[in-house]
Amino acid sequence: MVGGSGLLGREVTRQARCAGQRVATTFHRRRPDTDSHHVDIRDRDAVVALVRAVRPAVVVNAAYQQSDWATTADGGTHVALAAADIGARLVHVSSDAVFSGAAGRYDETRVPDPITPYGAAKAAAETAVRGITPAAVIARTSLIIGHGDSQHERQVHALAGGATGALFTDDLRCPVDVADLAAALLELAASPHAGIHHVAGADAVSRHELGVLIARRDGLDESALPRALRTGSGIPGPVDVRLDSTNSQARLTTRLRGVREFLLTPCR
Structure with a gap:
């Protein structure tokens, strides 16, 4: 599990271990557990050496850093x-940031047209993965919500407490529950499928509506959440990116719930 200290990496690791699988994770700054290996994935030789030493059957890559190509x-x-060096199965986690938002709804046949450096980096990684390991799964996802532990949830709590900032009402995404996403990735890892899969939630909501749903779940004052428009704000990024996960959902037994469903459950 590459990126094992992150929100998604921790959940993939937890579910895999609960299923009786042995999981070795990697970290860059924060060691998530004792069976974790420090590696800087910018160092090709270090990554190859580690994978040769561990020899995993499957590699799931959920590592990223938005500001670092x-x-x-x-x-x-x-x-x-x-992964190709040892013949391991690869599941590479990508993002809806590879799209500009001009089309609104995107299925797996859409060609990336990123408008941010992060989106361009994600698109470049996808191209490399497809060229190096054609049998790999590239799983594009959207905003990941994590039972109180995601950056989106932390932002909502901060804004409800009076922090500066706002939630865009015109910025649409398809948020996904971290447990649903992790289960889908593990299912894809064990499947014969290859290529691009869209693995996002069933509901398209604005960032402000997402904030309201989080506030309601957590007992916060939703009226305290400031609104704004991304359009005309000068803040770079796509406005309307709705990942169509219909094709991937048809291949999965894991149900990719919509945010209006999974945020009904109180955060424990």
Whole structure:
């Protein structure tokens, strides 16, 4: 599990271990557990050496850093090279950031047209993965919600407490529950499927509506959440990216619930 200290990496690891699988994770700054290996995925030789030493049957790569091309693009390439070197199955986690938002709804046949450096890095990693390991799964996802532990949930709590900032009402995404996403990735890892899969939630909501749903679940004052428009704000990023996960859902037994459903459950 590359990126094992992150929100998604921790959940994939937890579910795999609960299923009786042995999981070795990697970390860069925060060691998630004792069976974890420090590696900087920007260092190709270090990644290849580690994968040769551990020899996993499956490599899941959920590592990224939005402000760093070398981590997201080069690092993704290095992981793909290492997986190919030992013949390991690869599941590479990508993002809806590879799209501009001009089309609104995107299925797996859409060609990436990123408008941010992060989106470009993610698209570059996808190209590298497809060229190096054609049998790999590239799983594009959207905003990941984590039972109180995601950056989106933390932002909502901060804004409800009076922090500066706002939630866009015109910025649409398809948020996914971290447990649903992790289960889908593990299912894809064990499947014969290859290529691009969209693995996002069933509901398209604005960032503000997402904030309201989080506030209601957590007992916060939803009226305290400031609104704004991304359009005309000067803040870069796509406005309307709705991942169509219909084709992937048809292949999965894991149900990709919509945010209006999974945020009904109180956060424990």
